[in-house]
Amino acid sequence: MRKWVTTSIFLYFLYGLVVYWYLFIFSGTGVPAPYEGTSADPATFMSGRELLLTQEYSTIRNFLYFVTIPFEWFLLFIFMISGLSRKMQDWSSASSNLFTIQSAIYFFWLSLFVSVISLPVNWIGFRISKMYHITTQSFSTWMKDQLIDFWVNYLLMTVIIIVLYSLIKRFEKRWWLYAWLLSIPFSMFLMFIQPVVIDPLYNDFYPLKDKLLEEKILEIAEKADIPAEHVYEVNMSEKTNALNAYVTGIGSNSRIVLWDTTLNRLNEDEILFIMAHEMGHYVMKHIYVGIAGYLLLSLAGLYIIHVLMRMIIARYGGMLKIRSMRELAAFPLFLLLLGTLTFASSPLSNTVARYQEKSADMYAIEMTNNHEAAISSFQELSRAGLSEVNPPALVKIFRYTHPTMLERILYLEEHGNRN
Template sequence: MPARTRFKKRWLLLLLVYAMAAAAYVWYTSPNNVPAAYKGTPADPATYFTPQQLQDSETLNPIRNWIFFTSVPWEWLIYLLMLSAGWAKSWRYALGGLPLILRFPLFVLLVDVVSFVLYLPLQIFSYALSKSYGITTQPVPGWIRDKLVAFGIGYLTMLAVSAVAFWILSRRGRWWLKLWLISVPFTVFMMYVEPVVIDPLYNKFTTLSDPQLERKILDLAAKADIPADHVYEADMSKKTNAINAYVTGIGPSLRIVLWDTTLKQLTEPEILHIMAHEMGHYVMHHLEWSAVGAVGSSLAVICVGGGIYVWSLRRWGEAWGIRGRSDVTALPLLLLIMAVLSFVSLPASNAVSRNAESSADAYAMWLLNSAEGSVSMQQKTGVITLSDVNPPLLVRWFRDDHPSDMERIVAAMKFAQARGQKAD
């Protein structure tokens, strides 16, 4: 049996075993289990989910979690196939007669297209699942358009980053340090342009349709010393029933954004609470700390990933047809290393994010001097998305970047109790 065939069968078998183990874990760690102390309280989903919603949540969440845990090694396998099955090497040979200005973009395009197509079935499954439960409302043509837009943005980003990376790898000296130094302004630039350039490619943004509510939100922003002149409304009802709001951008690109689904489904106290939460991120400089964290983590990834990259080239480079560290054939290897390190770092990054979200919750209640709307807002969000109010451990570690619904409701109840208020 050829070595490549043995490789494919071995890794596909491992993926199958892993997928079965992941299915067993997510299925038998039952959703919506809450401690006995919270049974019958507003933190208990049985008090605000209907029996059918509870059943749907208990069916949907294991599937969601299984898709997440299965999609990770599936992405790794795609990159491994490009290397070990000889796809990357054959693409390089096929494009060898073209000038570099065409050869390099076409090679990157091939890598991106193949990975996009092979990953697409899981995305289709996830979309169909969400649509069947009434969470996603976006028609198929709109969903396809968004995927194509995301592909185009991803390709251009990958092309620019990989061109710079391979050029630096072809130089002598401390290439890892040069890569990191270049990544710093790129990270800040992307944070700046996302609200004003990238986000409008997906959604329509207008000033808030309710002038009185906008005035109250801006007054709240002024109380929090946030320099905002407008609140923007995102037209999301054509895509989802979920609710959301956020503060994003830096400097002149700062945006306070409220989804129109939030306006339609939440009361004014609930909206003010969710907006105060987002303002908390701004006031506590979570956006800036996020940029600092991204810059610091990129240094760690480049150092650790660079070592793995050099070692992998020595170990398998010849077998994979990679002629040196600056050979474009190694692009799938770089993507594989980045994907693995990103997954491994999720428990730490998610823990930091959950802490920031808890701090923003506490700030919102402090700013409003009330927990009014907090509990009911979390309950409505949970019902709309059929969330698991108390996810199992591995899901929390690797998937959840926000506190659980149960934790947030309990925190609001404690805040209200300490002030002799009623939590709703």
């Protein structure tokens, strides 16, 4: 065990050094020379201090992202190799004869272990956002959100564990297929209830207060044949200075949501462009395309996890204190493989998402025909969130679900020049 733990720590440290070198030393900043002085150049719409803060904050945030992703995998590995997973399974089995109770007890301790160890790392991210005036939350409200996250994830994952292990125990060779089939209605159910059950746990949502603006937004919606009665705003200014708007939910619970920070910092034309962008997602059914893509990836992922779990348990089960994938003690291995596969597939899913975002941008510009407002809205989004206009390549590949601001502004300019 000491050998494997020491090797893991060394590899993690080496990985951190490589990430630090790439982000802080190797990667350049700014925009390519041909675009200097254009509306895509942050030097034309940011002050010198804003440029410096953007570079610092973005680099630190990217570094934290890349080093914290494998940190949870490391914790799950430690939970297994130390024997804690086996002990928690034995203790939960002794606590009740009901498998549902055993699963709930086991996953509570696993969740608590990962959450408590990860809390200092999450707190560092919170403090950095606070230092750069992105986060406006107090520590108490931040902790409240952490507790809500814990219990929401715990309740949802406990249901998943109970169903998953019931399938593994009954269909050990085909559990992955049946789990995938059940994930389809479960995912649709979560998408349906999220806007009305889960999201309000974190923030207050209400119809847009500016009725004149809402009327103009609904006029655009009517032109696009979108059956919308309200546009919602959310009180995100209590938590952040960043700007955002999004589409969430499916069916009758679909919502177009504007952060109040967006309402406070953008003018009317810029807001109308942003809302037309979100309507573009609805018109082009990007939510459903995203669900379909997720389901296809999850089918392949569950099968790969099934194969890898069998191989790993057969070869390293003794070291990991796991005798069979039918045991609760093997669930950290499931989560570890799920996390690594999700991260490995993120370049593909992000590429699809960036294509959808570009399509929504083009839809919005066709609807509003206001290139100046579109470009200035992207510039303000960058300033408010201290976002890099032209991030390093690996950051874009693994993190960006939207085209970079450089790309978005440039193709809007090109579209405007053609028209």
